[in-house]
Amino acid sequence: MRKAIPWKSVSFHSFVCIFGLFMLYPILWTVASSLKPESEIFVNAASLIPTALEWGNYATGWKGFGQxxxxxxxxxxxFVTSLVVIGTLFSSTLVAFGFARQKFWLRNALFACLMISMMLPSQVTLVPQYILFQKLNWVNTYNPLIVPAFIGGTPFFIFLLIQFIRGIPRELDEAAVIDGCSPYGIFWRVVLPLCKPALVTTAIFSFYWTWDDFMGPLIYLNDVSLHTVSLGLRMFADPSAVTAWGPMFAMSVLSLLPQLLVFLFFQKYLVQGIATTGLKG
Structure with a gap:
């Protein structure tokens, strides 16, 4: 007997494929535009197939600006992203372990402040931070972008790690105490190795946010030799002259490659970390 066609499954997968195509179209358009001549990019904008491959866009964009x-x-x-990821992992994990496992005075009040800080728009703290870093003579250096990652951690990642650590059975801590471990020993020998999925998730999101960050470098970095990729892409757009669209799209494609590679290599841990966060053992 012939099997019935699973129309529900066919409809679902068809919808997912069409929706996925809509999601990928901007990226595909950027890749196609990076290979088009300047005169063709917006003349035949909807087409994803260039009439001629203009590899010179990549060479021109890679030359940069001036020297x-x-x-x-x-x-x-x-450089900035690597240090921020390391600092975020170090500080956020320590703070999360303190909230999840240690009892101390004003613990609940500090946790409430942590949750409130997650709700504050970044624009609220922008001016006070700039005044502080200016007083420290840190403007036009990488310190305002890197040092905060090592001090106090990031509220979102702290909350994520707290939920993950709470899912680790406390019996493991008690066994470690019997074996003579201090709180720091419990952190390094018991909790930290079990937090690998959550740590990888934190590292991936921290990498994405720092690599794509535009506002921070724009405010604190004045010297062109200190600019990051996001500011380098902005320099292609000149309101007073002709924008170099081809080289800009070419460098945009190259700037996406590190994020794509990170996601492909650590996708398993990313899904595992998100799926297990918040589950209590």
């Missing part, structure tokens, strides 16, 4: 090549922007972004 600063686009490789410098990539190096700057890699």
């Amino acid at each position: 600063v090549g686009f490789d410098t922007f990539f190096k700057n972004s890699a």
Whole structure:
């Protein structure tokens, strides 16, 4: 007997494919535009197939501006992003362990302040932070972008790690105490190894947010040699002259590659970390 066609499954997968195509279209359009001649990018904008492959857009964009090549922007972004990820993992994990496992005075009040800080728009703290960093003579350096990651952590990641650590059975802590572990020993030997999925999730999101950050470098970095990729892309758009759309799209494609590679290599841990966060053992 012939099997009935699973129309529900066919409809669902068809909808997902069409929706996925709509989601991917801007990226595909950017890749196609990076290979088009300047005169063709907006003339036949809907087409994803260039009439001629203009690889010169990548060469022109990679040269950068003046004496600063686009490789410098990539190096700057890699330097800032790496240190921010390391600082976020270090500080956020320590703070989360304190909230999830330790009892101390004003614990609930500080946790409430942590939750409130997640609701504050970044624009609220922008001016006070700039005044503080200006007083410290940190403007036009990487310190305002890197140092805060090592001090206090990031509220969103702290909350995520708190929920994950709460899912680790406390019996493991009690067994470690019997074996002579201090709170720091419990953190390094018991909790931290079990937080691998949540740590990878934190690292991935911290990498994405720092690599794509535009406002922070725009405010604190004045020297072109210190600019990151996001500011380098902005320099292609000149309101007083002709915008170099081809090189800008070419460098935009290259700027997406690190994020794509990170997602492909750590996708398993990302899904696992999100799926298990908040589950209590």
